Amino acid sequence: MFSKLKPWLLPILSGVFIGTSYIPFPPWASLFCFVPLWLFWSQQTSLKRVLIGGFITAFVFTLIGFNWVTYLLHEFAHLPWAVAGVGMLVYGLIAHLFVPLAGLLWLLWFLGQRQWQWSARLSLGLMAMITVLCEAYSFTLFDWNFGYSWYGSNLPVYHWAEFIGFSGLSALTLLANLPLLIAWQKRKQTSGKLLAGLVLFGFVLLNVSGLGLQARLPKPDASFNVLMIQASIENSEKLAAELGKGFGDEILHRYLTQTDEALNRYQDRKIDFVLWPETAFPALLGEQFKNDPASISLADFLRERQLPLITGAYSVDEKLRLITNSLFVLNKDGEIVPPHYSKSILLAFGEYIPLEQYFPAIRNFLPTTGHFARGSGPTELLAWNGYQ
Template sequence: MMVKIQLFFKQYSLRNYLWPFVSGLLIGTSYIPFPPWALLFCYAPLWIFLFHKAKTWKEGFAAGWWTQFTLSLIGFHWVSYVTKQFGGFPWPAALVVLLLFAAFVHLYIPITAALVVYLKQKYSWSLSKTLLAAALFLSIAERIWPAIFPWHLGYTLLWAKIPAYNWADVIGFEGLSTIVLLLNAWIAWIWEHRQQRGALQKHGFLLVAFVVAINLSGYFHGQSWNEFDRKLTVSIIQANIGDFEKVYAEQGQGNFQESIVQKFLALTREEVAKTSNTELIVWPETAIPEYMDFFNAHGKIPRLLGAGLLPMGKTLLSGSYSKDAPGEKSPRQTYNALFLLDSNAFAIGQPYRKTNLLAFGEYLPFSERFPILLKLLPFVSNFGRGHGPEVLNYPHPEGDLKIGGQICYEGLYPEFTRGLAEKQADILANVTNDSWFGRPSEPRQHLYMTLARAIEVRRPLIRSTNTGISTVVLANGDVLQQSPLHKEWHGSYEVLMKKSPPTTDFVLWGHYDWILILIALIALLVKGVRDARPHRA
């Protein structure tokens, strides 16, 4: 048994998979917050290895595993910090969690690699078929693989301000990721034919022409969203509340609730004194550590909040908590919520209650079906689930505005924001608390993955965070001033928008480009099988 284990590790050791390892390095160092220097060829070493070196599906799986393990360690190293800070693990244990996370989180990469090698061997596929299949299979896998949040290389276009990102309002950022993967396959093909001068020149020219064309057309396409006919002045407050201050406030310990609300009010007064014409104040996720429902309107914290807001006479959009009214449901559930409050701190309409909950942070997986799990693991939070996407109606002298609320990582899901646009949201508002994730990677990854939603639906998006990064992105893709990380801060923005904004193709059709990808895959498979028949005969 020991001999078999030794042979296994020797056979699949890093020494035998250097090219896949290089792919992992290229991908990991081309994703946010790094410049996307290898965006167009980062998968090429892996896919070339699959064609030349991998002889069995097991070797294909091992190659893909080394790629995903490496990129996950680089791109998502912040998992160890979260484990230590949020879970209270010592650093050695937190590093073990990171290694386990990196070992399994992106298994769709080795699975697709194994499938490609199997088909290549079975049907004697050419280089072209192998590379194309690798890109298409990976594109489909990115979309269907169950993960904490969807991740792909399309977001790097917005991060790096590469104009091609403007086509996201047609095919979404997942569609842009598919184009990036196909370009990786094309460059891998060109590399393999680098000794053939004619092919190198022809395909090199066509590749450059395509990249220039998609970016040039993307730039002009983005310019078409520069027309605005309405303005809303918004002030964002970032109080930089510490992790454990929030926990103690949520538990009602000491005077943390009062001190947190007073801190937000003090910063708000400073900003209103500086920008007296501001119309809407925005506080981040769970900024108000209390229920703000109508049945608790005269509680201690709501009264404190109302006394502070009334002299300013401003409307507040804030993350808070919500609870089922007495007699509404048994047992009553607590919700992570977004409230629109008038200057008396009274709720304007119903709050939005978070719908997409964070596994283990806000709910225990499978506990809705097996409630006994909650008794076995009582320390796991168990928030109620809302019925979003939903919009909040903001009364305004120039005409009411519909605010599409996103709480934290709901902004990472394109379909959720499509739902807000379908409900005629005029503006998007994302409230977040990234205090558990450290710096610098996760806050910037989360930021741009959220801002991407504004491009897909072409609505301005306000992002208010507890510790940063807070900002506003307009429908044309302009990202306005960004707040510093882990500092108290407040700032105001003129949010330009369009009355009755048009519906984008992405809102109309969503990710229906997967049908084209599937058709291309089926055609490739059918052709591969037909071409292999004479060879097998």
Template sequence: MHIKRLTSGWLGSLICLLAGAVIPLSFAPFNFWPAGILAPPILALLLIDQPRGRSWLRSLLFGFGLFGAGASWVYISIHDFGRTPIWLALIMTGLFVGFLALVFSLPFYLFRRWFTPDKTTILIGFPAVWVLGEWLRSWLLTGFPWLYSGYAHIDTWLAGWAPIFGVYGLSLFVVTTGCGIVWLGLQLRGKANQSNHTNIAPPTRLQFAIPAALLVVIWGGGALLEKIEWTHFNDDDKVEIAIIQPNIPLEVKWNPFYRTHILDTLLALSEPHWDADLILWPEAAIPLMYSEADEFLAEVETLAAHHNTALISGIIFDDREQLKYFNSILGLGAASQIYFKQRLVPFGEYVPLEKYLRGLIEFFDLPNSIIHPGPRNQHNLQTADYAVAPYICYEVVYPDLVAANLDSAELMLTISNDAWFGDSIGPLQHFQMAQMRALENGRYMIRGTNTGLSGIISNKGKIETSGSQFVQEAVIGTAYRTHGSTPFSKIRSYPTVIFCFAILLALILRRSWQ
């Protein structure tokens, strides 16, 4: 089919919607990473020489396909656990996906407005806009940093770049790869200078060689960088881990009738593993406020101290003086300190526009939607020999937050309660993001959840051991305290973001000089 026909009318818009919906196939649990390479340049081609209004509509449809296929699992928490009627849950899910699609579309509307879509702009400008769009989604209105293209490449050669440039750098290379492949294909077939709907000039040999060389550098460089050991450990750095996965249904989690049963379950699952160096309980594992849990915490503190075990658990901390509640991680026994979650989940932990929304429907009154954010620059959890960098649930999907809070910690851990998303693909995507954080920072990541997946991830982002979803179990394994640091843990995402802005500035100046 001729490219001009594909870019005309409703057919091109439909292809944008479908191309966006294909991208989630590149992430867990499908892991068909070529889909994430080939879909973005389809959007680039279908924006060429289109009116601004149509360009915006197509990027909006692409975003709706991306988040509709990849993030609509929020329906489960809205309907199943928020007890929202089906019709209203569908509307709210649609509004959520539509808002994300709108945020996704804005950079591409500006891209079409400010840039002439010649071969250079498509090859380097479009990937830069894509990455800046991902970066925008990391902070706008607290952010939703989900479905970044780079996450699909934990196990490809591109993973070698992650300890240097992080997930944004991988996204830049992914989209550049796609644009380079498509552009080379068009040149080889002679389509670039045959199509009368574009102003792309016939390529010279040098122009043909540049994208080919770029692909070799991106993928070959990644393969070589994988061999570098940015961080190191030895046998003395071994830490025996027991991750307790209690699999407590959300329906009974905060019901006082089940409180004793839940506490007994945590202790019974932990009992065979007091010889472990570290026992991890999941997010808000203790179904009591901190001020109400004195007796239980004293019992656990005594058990853990007697066995010289670091027990780390999630608990809701209530500040009675300030009437504030914090989602926190507490160290007991051989561990100490308490950490308060900084990045909160909208509607799940707090309600935006609370005075207008709370009480309208049950979803806006979820039991945890009273949480306050913790302060910045908190201390890591401590044991006698090492520090552990803690992250609660949603925080682990923020690459710069994780790197900024790492400090001198030799281990990382994250706790969560992904039961809110049932048996959808959401928890599997979440686990994959934790893998990327381990790879970026060269640290072992211990992940404990209520219903799964719980597991241990190596400093190379590989899964060392993992449990099963919706199973009550203890996941046993070994982690290592790692020393040294990766470039990313020091410089974070700033160089990649600045580089993308510099590319766009250069293209704007180039256009003004023509």
């Protein structure tokens, strides 16, 4: 078994490095996670081996970093565990095609440039740039990049995203793999040690300067006391309420009861507003639904306590005649304060079925999967009491 895996240990190692350096893990290997794979590619002349190496790396880090897709398919697409497991394996093969694509493009270029006898360093540099560009412009169901890990670990370098964005941080992270690859190749030479030291120095410098960027942020000119409520609701109960099959009244009762309990617990503090989570209100909300029983109960509750509320709720896109996953502000009299926000980045297999717009028959196999309309994105600010 080991003898069969041995030729592929470098791609596997890259997959482990990438998978264990993304949230919730610390980005311990982000600066050199592609080094084993790039070493492997640089030793190949076979297109087949380059592609297989890329697929192995992508498959391994997807299994590690996105194993929750199995639960998502089981819990939200309502597939049996065995089928969800197969779905995870398929997703692992196709989720991050930017890795084998980068290897393919690099090898095609490498084979084509032989007649020009360009340097190996230039070849490695282009390998890094092709990987960065493929990662930046590739399609993926769950958008992520290598910049988010620095934020997830609260390392000060993430403050540079203020200027270059997290996509820019992701590109810098991947590009840092290049000098460390060269440093590994020259590890027995002084130049290799110096190159690794320069990368380390640059990383420390970016973090120190990140602390400076954090310090220059202006202090907030206002603050709120927010009462956050999170009731314990089973997904089966949420689905039943969404489909109109019960539990709606019970879910609303839990939120109202827990809000009252929290108000009594913190009655010595001024509460500016209450915050309920995504789709906490288990019915349709909006001006056209204000006379529905659930909306009336909520408005009465807020009016009696003179309590503003920000809550997730379902609403309707009248043009598409589809449900939306929205966020509403209600004032202390229980009135909806326009505008409301509707979620635009939906959860695959939870709020939509990928490719359904091209192959509508897919829904016949996943009838209970949500079918939500996308919002217009962050184009308007929620308003409350003079704040936005």
